[in-house]
Amino acid sequence: MMIKQLSIFLENKKGRLAQVTSTLAKNKINIRALSLADSADFGVLRLIVNDPDRGATSLKKAGMVVQVTDVIAVEISDKPGGLSRVLHLFDRGAINVEYMYAFVEKIKDKAVVIFKIEQPASAIKILKKEGMPLVRSSVLKGL
Amino acid sequence: MIWDNQSETMKRDDITTLQAERLGNLLSRLYKRVPFYRERMEKNGIRPEHVRHMSDLKDLPFTTKEELRTVYPFGMLASDKDDIVEIHTSSGTTGIPVVDAYTAGDINIWGEVMARCLTMAGATRADIIQNAYGYGLFTGGMGVHYGARKIGAMVIPISGGNTKRQLAIMRDFKPTILTCTPSYSLYMAEAGREEDMDFSKVGLKAGVFGAEPWSDSMRKDIQRKLHLKAFDIYGLTEIIGPGVANECSKHEGLHVFEDHFYPEIIDPKTGKVLPDGEKGELVITTLTKEGTPLLRYRTRDITWLNHEPCSCGRTHVRMHRLLGRTDDMLIIRGVNVFPSQIEEVLLKIEEVEPHYQLVVERRDQLDELEVQVEMNENMFSDEIKNLENMEKQISAQLYGILNIHARVKLVEPRTISRSEGKAKRIIDKRPR
Numbered sequence: 001m002m003i004k005q006l007s008i009f010l011e012n013k014k015g016r017l018a019q020v021t022s023t024l025a026k027n028k029i030n031i032r033a034l035s036l037a038d039s040a041d042f043g044v045l046r047l048i049v050n051d052p053d054r055g056a057t058s059l060k061k062a063g064m065v066v067q068v069t070d071v072i073a074v075e076i077s078d079k080p081g082g083l084s085r086v087l088h089l090f091d092r093g094a095i096n097v098e099y100m101y102a103f104v105e106k107i108k109d110k111a112v113v114i115f116k117i118e119q120p121a122s123a124i125k126i127l128k129k130e131g132m133p134l135v136r137s138s139v140l141k142g143l
Numbered sequence: 144m145i146w147d148n149q150s151e152t153m154k155r156d157d158i159t160t161l162q163a164e165r166l167g168n169l170l171s172r173l174y175k176r177v178p179f180y181r182e183r184m185e186k187n188g189i190r191p192e193h194v195r196h197m198s199d200l201k202d203l204p205f206t207t208k209e210e211l212r213t214v215y216p217f218g219m220l221a222s223d224k225d226d227i228v229e230i231h232t233s234s235g236t237t238g239i240p241v242v243d244a245y246t247a248g249d250i251n252i253w254g255e256v257m258a259r260c261l262t263m264a265g266a267t268r269a270d271i272i273q274n275a276y277g278y279g280l281f282t283g284g285m286g287v288h289y290g291a292r293k294i295g296a297m298v299i300p301i302s303g304g305n306t307k308r309q310l311a312i313m314r315d316f317k318p319t320i321l322t323c324t325p326s327y328s329l330y331m332a333e334a335g336r337e338e339d340m341d342f343s344k345v346g347l348k349a350g351v352f353g354a355e356p357w358s359d360s361m362r363k364d365i366q367r368k369l370h371l372k373a374f375d376i377y378g379l380t381e382i383i384g385p386g387v388a389n390e391c392s393k394h395e396g397l398h399v400f401e402d403h404f405y406p407e408i409i410d411p412k413t414g415k416v417l418p419d420g421e422k423g424e425l426v427i428t429t430l431t432k433e434g435t436p437l438l439r440y441r442t443r444d445i446t447w448l449n450h451e452p453c454s455c456g457r458t459h460v461r462m463h464r465l466l467g468r469t470d471d472m473l474i475i476r477g478v479n480v481f482p483s484q485i486e487e488v489l490l491k492i493e494e495v496e497p498h499y500q501l502v503v504e505r506r507d508q509l510d511e512l513e514v515q516v517e518m519n520e521n522m523f524s525d526e527i528k529n530l531e532n533m534e535k536q537i538s539a540q541l542y543g544i545l546n547i548h549a550r551v552k553l554v555e556p557r558t559i560s561r562s563e564g565k566a567k568r569i570i571d572k573r574p575r
Binding site for chain 1: 553
């Protein structure tokens with residue numbers, strides 16, 4: 001039920017992001033979602049792509065430090081209160097969110113949010129019990 | 144195994160007698176043949192025949208790198224130019240290069256001392272030596288080559304650089320001994336890992352690494368990654384090239400071949416000779432050199448000596464692995480900092496690799512030290528707070544050793560320049 005996210009170490013320097021995107025483009029890998037976290041000196045780029053294994057290999061070949069992390073992608077309805085509902089569920093279940101970001105979904109009136117969770121197994125259990133649909137990695141492949 | 148049992152296990156008294164005799168010969172040759180030295184001796188009222196004992200050496204003048212530059216290229220020759228069969232020079236990156244000119248006799252001695260070094264690392268005629276020291280004016284390549292030829296081992300004279308080819312040769316020829324700079328050995332290990340190369344399958348048993356200071360933790364790192372025993376070798380162009388000293392299998396210091404090279408440790412400020420165990424600048428007198436012999440040459444390398452007998456059976460004095468260079472030493476806010484200290488700290492943190500650079504700047508009249516450390520997969524976390532903690536942890540440990548605050552900056556892999564020979568560790572941007 002987890003999907004694979006690529007995390008890439010970047011120095012805060014000109015042209016670093018462009019090198020990541022052009023490497024992925026050259027290898028025909030499609031970016032589905034991204035988030036960038038940064039400090040004064042460096043940043044961590046997090047990516048959901050259609051083919052994480054090939055994505056990781058091509059970025060490593062280009063000399064980058066890449067980590068593949070498991071995250072949860074939850075489909076929520078794209079209207080006020082959608083995200084709030086999931087977060088309240090996590091809160092009640094004492095689930096810690098390390099970070100989260102949104103996903104661009106073209107298919108239907110749904111939004112997809114990516115969560116990095118401290119206790120992923122319990123989070124998945126809660127979401128399932130509440131009937132919240134999780135996005136599977138096989139779905140990402142087709143996008 | 145000892146290559147030259149008679150010379151390497153000589154009794155202390157016999158060593159001293161031999162040294163005094165050779166020093167006497169050296170001084171009369173220098174007086175007769177090298178105006179540079181004759182002038183100095185005359186100025187100081189020294190006649191070669193006045194020097195009888197090794198203890199008289201302390202009254203003789205030093206020779207410095209700057210002085211060698213003033214007589215470039217052939218001013219230090221103590222033999223006829225016709226008798227010189229080979230020359231080597233330093234890289235000249237810091238100014239006019241210094242020249243080492245060898246007679247056939249010098250080349251023979253170079254081969255002998257290098258054979259001693261390689262034998263300490265376990266080399267026999269059955270071994271295959273991948274010699275990745277540069278061949279050319281640099282002494283590393285030819286020095287190892289001559290030593291290997293004395294032993295009768297098979298040499299692969301691949302020289303430095305071209306890492307892909309190094310790895311291919313390693314896979315195909317299965318060398319048992321690798322010779323190169325320690326930083327290049329790690330560079331090869333890294334490049335090999337990217338190609339999924341399994342170094343345990345190569346069958347390397349030893350590596351003879353030198354030409355730059357390295358730490359004990361770096362040794363462990365090299366041994367683990369390349370599956371070999373790492374031996375430290377010491378030498379310098381001015382004296383003969385590699386082959387001045389080498390570690391035996393006990394790894395408790397490097398035996399200085401004192402039948403050819405007489406070592407002293409001095410206080411770099413006062414020039415006073417220091418006793419065993421005290422850190423200072425290494426000074427070497429070449430006792431047997433014919434081409435360009437040197438009297439009390441100041442190496443700028445910092446170490447200490449130990450005359451206690453070694454359990455390997457050799458009697459030659461041991462020098463501690465290099466602690467740094469007098470000119471590599473950074474003085475930051477009045478504190479002496481050696482790159483090797485910083486390397487020790489980094490290597491103690493498990494995930495960190497010894498790819499670092501020190502940048503010193505002056506801001507608002509204050510020296511600031513930035514330690515740039517390359518990111519690698521093992522230390523990477525996708526959470527900013529973990530990475531910031533890593534920086535703080537390194538900085539705290541550096542403070543513990545150096546007593547100054549250093550700013551730690553994580554940088555992308557392969558961004559710190561690694562020459563394929565010696566690594567550039569220091570960028571000093573302070574106004575001079």
